[in-house]
Amino acid sequence: MPSADFNILITEPIPEKAITHLKKFGKLTIADKGTYNTPESLIDDIPDYDALLCMLSTPVNEEVLKAGKRLKIVANFAVGYDNIDIKTARTLDIHVANTPDVLTEACGDFAMGLLLAVSRKFKQAEAYLRNGNFKGWEPLGFLGMELRGRTLGIIGMGRIGQAFAHRARAFGMNIAYHNRNRVTENIENDLQATYFDDHRVLAEQCDVLSLNCPLTPKTHHLLNSKLLNTLPSHAIVINISRGAVIDEEALAEALHNNIIAGAGLDVFENEPEVHPRLLTAPNCLILPHIASATHKTREAIGMLAVEAISSVLSGTPSSQITNLITQ
Ligand code: GLV
Numbered sequence: 002m003p004s005a006d007f008n009i010l011i012t013e014p015i016p017e018k019a020i021t022h023l024k025k026f027g028k029l030t031i032a033d034k035g036t037y038n039t040p041e042s043l044i045d046d047i048p049d050y051d052a053l054l055c056m057l058s059t060p061v062n063e064e065v066l067k068a069g070k071r072l073k074i075v076a077n078f079a080v081g082y083d084n085i086d087i088k089t090a091r092t093l094d095i096h097v098a099n100t101p102d103v104l105t106e107a108c109g110d111f112a113m114g115l116l117l118a119v120s121r122k123f124k125q126a127e128a129y130l131r132n133g134n135f136k137g138w139e140p141l142g143f144l145g146m147e148l149r150g151r152t153l154g155i156i157g158m159g160r161i162g163q164a165f166a167h168r169a170r171a172f173g174m175n176i177a178y179h180n181r182n183r184v185t186e187n188i189e190n191d192l193q194a195t196y197f198d199d200h201r202v203l204a205e206q207c208d209v210l211s212l213n214c215p216l217t218p219k220t221h222h223l224l225n226s227k228l229l230n231t232l233p234s235h236a237i238v239i240n241i242s243r244g245a246v247i248d249e250e251a252l253a254e255a256l257h258n259n260i261i262a263g264a265g266l267d268v269f270e271n272e273p274e275v276h277p278r279l280l281t282a283p284n285c286l287i288l289p290h291i292a293s294a295t296h297k298t299r300e301a302i303g304m305l306a307v308e309a310i311s312s313v314l315s316g317t318p319s320s321q322i323t324n325l326i327t328q
Pocket residue numbers: 057078079080081082104242293
C-alpha cells in the first residue's frame with residue numbers, strides 16, 4: 002500500500018516500470034510534458050510534495066527549493082544536474098540524486114554515431130538522394146574524413162568521455178584529453194590516451210574535438226571563438242554534454258566561415274530553441290537531445306531515480322544511496 006503521507010511529483014511521463022515501483026512509496030502526480038518548465042509553475046505547486054522527480058529541463062532554483070517546505074529529495078531524470086541549485090538544496094537538507102553509469106554505453110554509442118554521420122556527411126548525402134539528385138555513383142561526391150589515425154580530443158574524461166574514447170580506439174583513432182583531474186594511469190594506458198593540462202594546446206592537436214564535461218561556471222562557453230580558431234580547418238566538433246559549454250554564436254560563425262569542417266550537436270544552450278545560425282550552418286548535424294534515448298537506458302534511468310526517492314522516503318541512511326550528489 003502506498004504511504005498516504007508522501008506526495009511525489011513526476012514532471013512528465015517516464016517508463017512504466019519506474020512508475021509502478023514508485024507507486025508503492027506514495028501518491029504520485031504525473032504532470033504533462035511542459036507543465037513545469039519554469040520556476041514559477043513549480044513554486045506554486047511544490048509546497049504539496051515530499052519528493053520531486055524532474056527532467057533536465059526543469060529549473061529547480063533557489064526559490065523552488067525554498068517553496069518546497071516538505072521536500073526531502075529531488076531526483077533528476079538525467080546524469081547532468083546543472084538545472085538544480087545544489088548549494089541551496091544542501092543548506093535546506095534536501096537530497097539531490099542523478100543517474101550516473103546507466104546511460105554511459107548509450108551515450109558512447111551515440112557520440113560515435115554522431116561522429117561517423119558528420120565525418121561521412123550522412124545528412125547532406127541523404128538529402129541529395131531524397132531530392133532526386135542521385136544520378137549514379139560519383140567518384141568525387143560527398144568526400145569525408147576517414148577516422149583511422151586521426152586524433153579525438155576529449156574535454157571531460159568522465160564515464161561518457163571514456164566510453165566514447167573506447168569506441169574511437171576501435172576505429173583506430175588516437176585519444177587526447179583534458180580533464181579537471183588527470184585520470185588514472187590504468188585508464189590512460191587502456192585508452193592509450195594523452196593528457197593535456199591546457200585545453201588550448203589539446204585543441205591544436207585534434208581532428209575531432211568532443212565536449213563531455215558537465216556544465217559549470219568554469220565550462221560555460223568553454224568552446225569560444227578563440228578555441229575554435231585553434232582547431233585545424235578540417236576539424237569536427239561533437240557535443241553531447243550541455244549546449245552552454247559552447248558559445249553557439251561563435252560555433253555558427255566558425256561553420257559558416259569554414260574555420261572548422263563540421264559539428265554534431267545533441268544539446269543546445271536554450272533548448273528547445275536552436276540558435277538560428279546553427280540551423281543554417283553547413284555540415285552541422287543537430288539532434289533533439291537524444292543521446293541516452295534507448296529503451297533499456299531510459300528504463301534504467303527511471304529506476305535509478307525512483308530508487309533514490311524510495312530510499313530517502315523510507316529512511317535509508319544517505320550514505321547507502323549511491324546516486325545522491327554529495328560534493
Ligand atoms: C542527459 O543529458 C543527461 O544529463 O542525462
